[in-house]
Amino acid sequence: MIEASLWHPLALAEQVSSAPLPVTLLAQPLVLWRSADGVAHAWPDRCPHRGAKFSLGQVVNDRLECPYHGWQFDGQGQCRHVPALAQFVPPATHCVQTYRVQEAHGLVWVQLTPGPEEAPLPAFGGASVTALRAVNCGPYDVATSAPRIVENFLDMAHFGFVHEGWLGTRDATDVPEYQVQETPTGLLATGCQAWQPRSNLHAIAPARVEYTYEVTAPYAAVLAKVPEAGSTAVDGWRESIGLFICPVTPESSRVWFRLAVADFETPDEKLQAFQDTIFTQDQPVLESQQPKTLPLDLRAELHTVADKMSSSYRRYLQRSGITFGVC
Ligand code: FES
Numbered sequence: 408m409i410e411a412s413l414w415h416p417l418a419l420a421e422q423v424s425s426a427p428l429p430v431t432l433l434a435q436p437l438v439l440w441r442s443a444d445g446v447a448h449a450w451p452d453r454c455p456h457r458g459a460k461f462s463l464g465q466v467v468n469d470r471l472e473c474p475y476h477g478w479q480f481d482g483q484g485q486c487r488h489v490p491a492l493a494q495f496v497p498p499a500t501h502c503v504q505t506y507r508v509q510e511a512h513g514l515v516w517v518q519l520t521p522g523p524e525e526a527p528l529p530a531f532g533g534a535s536v537t538a539l540r541a542v543n544c545g546p547y548d549v550a551t552s553a554p555r556i557v558e559n560f561l562d563m564a565h566f567g568f569v570h571e572g573w574l575g576t577r578d579a580t581d582v583p584e585y586q587v588q589e590t591p592t593g594l595l596a597t598g599c600q601a602w603q604p605r606s607n608l609h610a611i612a613p614a615r616v617e618y619t620y621e622v623t624a625p626y627a628a629v630l631a632k633v634p635e636a637g638s639t640a641v642d643g644w645r646e647s648i649g650l651f652i653c654p655v656t657p658e659s660s661r662v663w664f665r666l667a668v669a670d671f672e673t674p675d676e677k678l679q680a681f682q683d684t685i686f687t688q689d690q691p692v693l694e695s696q697q698p699k700t701l702p703l704d705l706r707a708e709l710h711t712v713a714d715k716m717s718s719s720y721r722r723y724l725q726r727s728g729i730t731f732g733v734c
């Protein structure tokens with residue numbers, strides 16, 4: 408399964424602590440915890456002794472202690488203590504499988520199986536947004552596949568209906584022509600425009616907003632606003648929203664957004680509340696779509712030229728050999 412070699416987001420970095428956290432990735436239960444050196448760990452949520460869930464245990468002496476018989480495992484996954492045999496020195500074979508972990512974009516990322524090539528972490532921002540302020544929103548637990556959520560994020564034709572009065576209006580529903588091209592890691596759509604009554608927290612008047620959309624990995628995408636001509640305040644800054652999705656099961660997902668904004672004043676909670684409002688509008692429609700997995704056979708659903716990015720995304724998933732969350 409190619410998906411296992413990708414990096415997937417599992418939790419906000421601040422949520423991973425010495426209290427073991429149960430999560431699910433690609434239908435596999437994992438436990439996340441953080442040792443005293445600040446390093447985050449991801450293991451199967453299953454003790455190799457008798458299969459109890461580590462996430463019901465606790466960290467003792469900087470080791471994760473299983474809730475059942477109290478075996479303790481250090482940050483390398485090595486068993487260091489078997490309480491039933493105080494003198495026993497556990498051999499190297501008494502260990503748990505450990506997964507590769509890294510922290511980026513405010514999230515903890517895990518790779519289940521290293522692939523033949525090093526999978527890149529989904530990109531976000533780069534040099535053009537490092538001057539901006541970053542805020543994470545979510546998690547949102549959604550009862551649909553990760554690819555359905557990516558498509559919704561790339562879709563401009565729903566603004567006037569799902570987000571009426573916010574990101575769109577029924578009076579201006581046309582999707583002007585835009586361009587789609589392949590990139591080394593996914594897809595790029597340029598020239599995307601929408602007439603938006605309230606494109607962000609501070610919008611006081613409707614405006615034509617110009618975007619680029621980029622698919623940066625099978626379950627990740629980035630929207631970047633093209634700076635308005637003549638605007639000095641945001642000169643060269645591209646306000647962006649990153650979408651990062653954990654494929655929990657083929658039909659359920661955990662979603663985060665990362666905002667990079669030129670707004671240094673508004674409290675995090677207000678920016679997050681705006682994003683909550685928008686996503687709460689999307690969620691019931693997203694969860695109503697059938698099938699919940701995304702059909703890769705282009706004959707399975709109907710398409711128009713306005714859906715060019717979404718049909719390109721389906722072809723990209725097919726090319727990439729993705730099987731989880733698609734049908
Ligand atoms: Fe974990 Fe026995 S099941 S210590």
Ligand code: CO
Binds near residue numbers: 570685689
């Ligand atoms: Co939407």
